[in-house]
Amino acid sequence: MSNTDFVLAVEDLTVSFDGFKAVDKLNMYIDxxxxxxxxGPNGAGKTTVLDLICGKTKSSSGSIxxxxxxxxxxxxxEIVRAGVGRKFQTPSIYENLSVYQNLEVSYPKGRGVFGxxxxxxxxxxxxxxxxxxxxxxxxDILNTEAALLSHGQxxxxxxxxxxxxxxxxxxxxxxxxxxxxxxxxxTAELLNRICQNRSxxxxxxxxxxxxxxxxxxxxxxxxxxxxxxxxxxVQANEKVIEVYLGH
Amino acid sequence: xxDTLNKMLGGRQGAIGLAILAVFIMIVLPLxxxxxxxxxxxxxxxxxxxxVSLVLLWGNGxxxxxxxxxFFGLGGYGMAMFLKxxxxxxxxxxxxxxxxxxxxxDWNQLTSLPWFWEPFKSLPxxxxxxxxxxxxxxxxxxxxxxxxxxxxxxxxxxxxxxALILSILIVGQQGYTGGVNxxxxxxxxxxxxxxTDSAKxxxxxxxxxxxxxxxxxxxxxxxxKFGMLLLAMxxxxxxxxxxxxxVSNFKIFIFCLAxxxxxxxxxxxxxxVGFMSPTFIGIVPSIEMVIFAAxxxxxxxxxxxxxxxxxxxxxxxxxxxxxxxxxxxxxxLFIAVVxxxxxxxxxxxxxxxxxxxxxxxxxxxxxxxxTAQVAAVTAVEIKEAGVKA
Numbered sequence: 001m002s003n004t005d006f007v008l009a010v011e012d013l014t015v016s017f018d019g020f021k022a023v024d025k026l027n028m029y030i031d032x033x034x035x036x037x038x039x040g041p042n043g044a045g046k047t048t049v050l051d052l053i054c055g056k057t058k059s060s061s062g063s064i065x066x067x068x069x070x071x072x073x074x075x076x077x078e079i080v081r082a083g084v085g086r087k088f089q090t091p092s093i094y095e096n097l098s099v100y101q102n103l104e105v106s107y108p109k110g111r112g113v114f115g116x117x118x119x120x121x122x123x124x125x126x127x128x129x130x131x132x133x134x135x136x137x138x139x140d141i142l143n144t145e146a147a148l149l150s151h152g153q154x155x156x157x158x159x160x161x162x163x164x165x166x167x168x169x170x171x172x173x174x175x176x177x178x179x180x181x182x183x184x185x186x187t188a189e190l191l192n193r194i195c196q197n198r199s200x201x202x203x204x205x206x207x208x209x210x211x212x213x214x215x216x217x218x219x220x221x222x223x224x225x226x227x228x229x230x231x232x233x234v235q236a237n238e239k240v241i242e243v244y245l246g247h
Numbered sequence: 248x249x250d251t252l253n254k255m256l257g258g259r260q261g262a263i264g265l266a267i268l269a270v271f272i273m274i275v276l277p278l279x280x281x282x283x284x285x286x287x288x289x290x291x292x293x294x295x296x297x298x299v300s301l302v303l304l305w306g307n308g309x310x311x312x313x314x315x316x317x318f319f320g321l322g323g324y325g326m327a328m329f330l331k332x333x334x335x336x337x338x339x340x341x342x343x344x345x346x347x348x349x350x351x352x353d354w355n356q357l358t359s360l361p362w363f364w365e366p367f368k369s370l371p372x373x374x375x376x377x378x379x380x381x382x383x384x385x386x387x388x389x390x391x392x393x394x395x396x397x398x399x400x401x402x403x404x405x406x407x408x409x410a411l412i413l414s415i416l417i418v419g420q421q422g423y424t425g426g427v428n429x430x431x432x433x434x435x436x437x438x439x440x441x442x443t444d445s446a447k448x449x450x451x452x453x454x455x456x457x458x459x460x461x462x463x464x465x466x467x468x469x470x471x472k473f474g475m476l477l478l479a480m481x482x483x484x485x486x487x488x489x490x491x492x493x494v495s496n497f498k499i500f501i502f503c504l505a506x507x508x509x510x511x512x513x514x515x516x517x518x519x520v521g522f523m524s525p526t527f528i529g530i531v532p533s534i535e536m537v538i539f540a541a542x543x544x545x546x547x548x549x550x551x552x553x554x555x556x557x558x559x560x561x562x563x564x565x566x567x568x569x570x571x572x573x574x575x576x577x578x579x580l581f582i583a584v585v586x587x588x589x590x591x592x593x594x595x596x597x598x599x600x601x602x603x604x605x606x607x608x609x610x611x612x613x614x615x616x617x618t619a620q621v622a623a624v625t626a627v628e629i630k631e632a633g634v635k636a
Contacts, residue, residue, distance in 0.1 A: 054489060080491035092486040094479040105479050106490050110472050113500045119472035120250070158486075165491065 004068065007032050007169055007199045008053070013062035015052060022048045024223035025062070030169070035195040037202045037210045040220035041244050046203045047089065049220070050171045053201075054086040055079045066169060081111070085167035089174050091154035095147035099138055099157060102146050103129045106161040128164060136160040136190065152183035156190070163194060170194070171201045176209050188212040207235075207245070219244060254470040255463040264549050265462065272455050272552075282444045289451040289519045291559040292458055294319075296512025298539040298551035299458070300505035303465055305537070306545030307474065308501045309481030310398070313533050314406030315509050317413055318381040320528035322510025324417075324424075325377040327523035328367040330433035330441075331425075332360075350432070355422030363423075370437060377514045378507055385506035389499035396495070398484075407530055414529035429524025433517065441518055454515045461508050462548045468504065469548075477501060538581045544593025553592055 008030040015023045023045045030036055038046050051057040053064055055076040064071040071079050080086075094102050107128060110119030133139040136156040141149075146157060155175055162170055175191070176184045184206070191200065191213050204210050210217065210231065217234045219226040221244070227237045234240055256262040276288055297315045305311045337346040343353040348360050366372040388409065392402055417424045425431070433441070440446060468474055480487045480494055488494050517523045526532065535558075543554020558580070566573045588595055 056485075056489075075493075076488050077491050077493045080489055086489050088485070088489075092483050094482045094486070096478050096482055097475060101475055105472070105475050105487075108491060111491055112493075113473065113496050116473040116476055116497075117468065117471050161486075161490065 004029070004065070005032075006030060006065075007034075007067060008201075009063075009065045009068075010049075010053070011063050011065075013049075013052060013059055013064060015048060015057060015060045021223050023052065023059075026223065026225065028218060028225070030199050030201065032199060033195060033197065035191065035200045035202065035213055035215045036218060037204055037214040037216075038218045038220060039204065039207075039210060039244065040226070043222075044220040045223040046220050047173055048223075050086060050173055050201070050203065053079075053171060054084055056086075077111075080165070080167075081108075083166075083168040084171070085162035085165055085169070086171045087155075087158050087162055087173060087175060089177070091151065091158050093146050093149075093154055093157050093161065096145070098143050098145055099133070099149070100129060100142040102157055103132055103160055103164050106164040108165045132160045132163050135163060135193070137186065152179045152187075155179065156187070159190070159194075167198060169199045169201070173203045174205065175202060176204065176206055184209055185212075251467065255467045257466050257470060261466065265459070268462075268549050268552060269455075269459055272458075273452065277448070277451065282447055285451055286447050286519065287559075287563065288556070289447070289454055290516065291556050292451075292454055292552070293512040293516035293519065294536060294539060294559065295458055295552045295555040296461060296515070297509045297536040298543060298555045299461055299465060299548055300508040300512075301537060301540035302543075302545055302548050302551045303468065303477075303508075304501055304505040305540065306547075307469060307477045307481065308498065309477075310498060310502065311403045311537070312406045312502070312505070313403045313530070313537065314408075314410035315505070315536050316528045316530075316533035317406070317410050318385065318506040318509035319513035319516070319532070319536075320413065320417075320523070320525070321381040321384065322377045322513030323517045323523040323527060324430065324513075325367070325373055325380065325510070326514035326517040327430035327433060328364060329370060329373040330436060330517065331430050332364065332368055333436065334432055334434045349425070349430070351425045351428070351430075352422055357422050361423050374514075377510050381506040381510035382503040385503045386499060389502040390495075393495035393498040393502075398498075407533065410528060410533045411530055414525040417525040417528065425524075427525060429522055429526075431522040431524075433521050436518070442521060447519065450515070450519050454519065457511055457515065458552065461511065462552075465508070465548050468501075473497070473500075535577070538577060538584075540591075541581060541584050542591050544591030546590055547593030550591055550593030550596070557592070 006029045008028070010026055010028040013023055013026040014021060026049065028049075038049065040046050048057060052059050053071065055071065055074060059072050062072075066082060066084060069082060071082070071084070074082065094105065097105065104121070104125060107125050109125070110116040129142070130139060133142055136159060138153065138156065138160065146154070149157060159172065159175065172191075176187050179187060188209060191202065194200070202213065214231050216229060217231050218228045219234055219237075219240050226243065227234050227240050235245065256265065272288075272292065277285060280288065297319050301312070301315060331349045335347060335349045340346045340348070340350065340353070343350065345353055345358045348357060352360070366376060388406070392398075392405065397405070418427045420426070435441060441450065469477070476487060476492065476497055480497060484494055513523075513527070516527070539555040539558050540551045541554070542558050543552065544550030558577075562573060562577070565576060584591055590597070
């Protein structure tokens with residue numbers, strides 16, 4: 001496969017679980033600074049695609065190139081270090097640590113065993129924690145234990161933990177699930193802010209929310225792309241209405 | 248106070264707790280007890296090394312090893328091999344058919360010293376072996392398990408099986424290891440008689456000093472970013488992995504460190520008790536040590552020491568009167584701790600300390616030690632950063 005200008009180029013990606021092809025010859029290209037939303041009915045393979053990109057699931061065939069670097073052969077932590085961050089569907093934060101510690105632990109220095117033993121909390125770390133905390137609207141609750149946060153705050157905290165690493169590609173799996181209307185609006189604003197200098201892939205079901213954030217929408221169905229393009233075009237697509245939006 | 252020192256002491260409250268422990272084991276106990284009892288406590292304190300290692304590994308790392316006896320035993324055997332060779336000089340073993348080798352080898356028709364005993368003729372090499380061999384063994388086990396992402400119950404069972412295998416191996420290879428009797432009749436270390444009362448006191452203090460040193464080292468590890476990552480891994484391993492960390496390396500390291508600390512305890516056990524045998528390696532001692540840590544509080548390094556002392560006092564008292572009931576009582580104790588006091592003595596102390604005026608005063612500056620302390624440190628640093636900016 002030739003090199004491209006895309007941040008992420010997924011080509012002919014296939015994964016099969018005992019013969020069932022969860023993702024089937026998928027092609028997808030993400031531009032710099034693009035915010036792409038992936039929608040589709042349950043079982044369409046949306047989460048599996050993210051799993052494949054971040055290395056949680058190994059592909060059966062095909063290629064995933066991030067800035068022209070093949071990811072399918074790398075291990076999970078190497079993919080993260082290359083600049084790909086991934087948020088899980090259920091908020092995945094360290095409940096026993098404070099908000100501050102959650103962010104600090106995610107700071108991309110001192111990632112080796114000995115690096116972490118001699119890691120020093122310098123001004124750059126403190127400044128970065130505060131910058132991100134401000135971004136996710138949690139600067140005034142830095143010392144709160146993460147277990148005590150509301151569901152929405154936990155989602156934001158996990159996004160913040162990813163932002164600490166300054167990833168060039170951010171993948172979010174249903175970031176507004178379980179959020180109130182107000183929190184959804186705030187999250188939409190947050191996502192619009194953070195995609196200024198990075199590419200973002202979001203999986204989402206809430207169409208109102210998708211309208212607010214999407215640059216481009218990809219509709220997955222049975223592991224294949226059903227439609228791709230601007231939100232209004234996709235919404236008008238008959239196939240999409242039939243399998244997903246219609247009911 | 249320098250950053251490193253502060254991390255070791257664990258702030259004001261940590262320093263007070265450690266000072267109380269040091270005074271208790273180094274002044275109060277030696278003053279109040281006769282040499283025989285001091286010998287007993289010295290023995291218990293060698294188990295405390297293992298309990299401390301389990302606080303690192305299990306309490307903070309969430310990795311339950313039911314085979315810490317392996318490392319305690321390896322350390323103990325290392326020291327015993329050195330002492331045995333010193334006790335087996337050609338003059339004192341002149342009546343053997345091969346003088347100059349340990350007596351049990353002679354009984355088993357060995358005519359020369361096995362190659363792996365050779366390094367234990369030298370004390371520096373022995374000390375090196377006590378620290379390195381258990382850590383290396385832990386590295387092998389850890390590498391094989393953690394790289395394959397074996398964890399939880401499976402890891403516990405496998406470590407338990409290894410403990411059993413090792414004790415069976417030692418019992419079976421009588422000519423090389425002293426078999427079921429272990430290595431006995433240890434007399435001197437570099438000519439210094441370890442059996443006298445004065446030697447017992449010296450060894451007791453060396454042991455107590457090493458234990459405090461191990462606690463300080465552990466404190467440092469736990470208060471570094473490594474320690475935070477341990478807690479994070481225990482909570483959400485996947486999140487740590489997808490934050491760019493190679494989780495297995497962190498687990499391997501903490502397992503090796505825990506092995507090394509346990510081995511120091513084992514070596515001190517041999518010196519103070521005067522023998523080493525496979526009964527300190529197998530399943531039962533390994534599980535007992537988990538109970539010591541659980542009773543003391545699996546999150547508290549200092550609590551682990553008190554837990555070890557308390558359970559062993561109980562064991563000595565009860566097993567003198569009702570030997571057959573002790574194991575049931577111990578099992579019951581473990582269940583009770585897990586069900587009602589998941590944080591052990593340390594947890595109970597933290598809960599009720601605030602109600603006692605004197606203790607409350609001591610800990611007033613940081614009401615709930617761990618989190619509040621970090622928060623306090625953070626707050627100060629934030630302020631400083633703000634001023635600078």
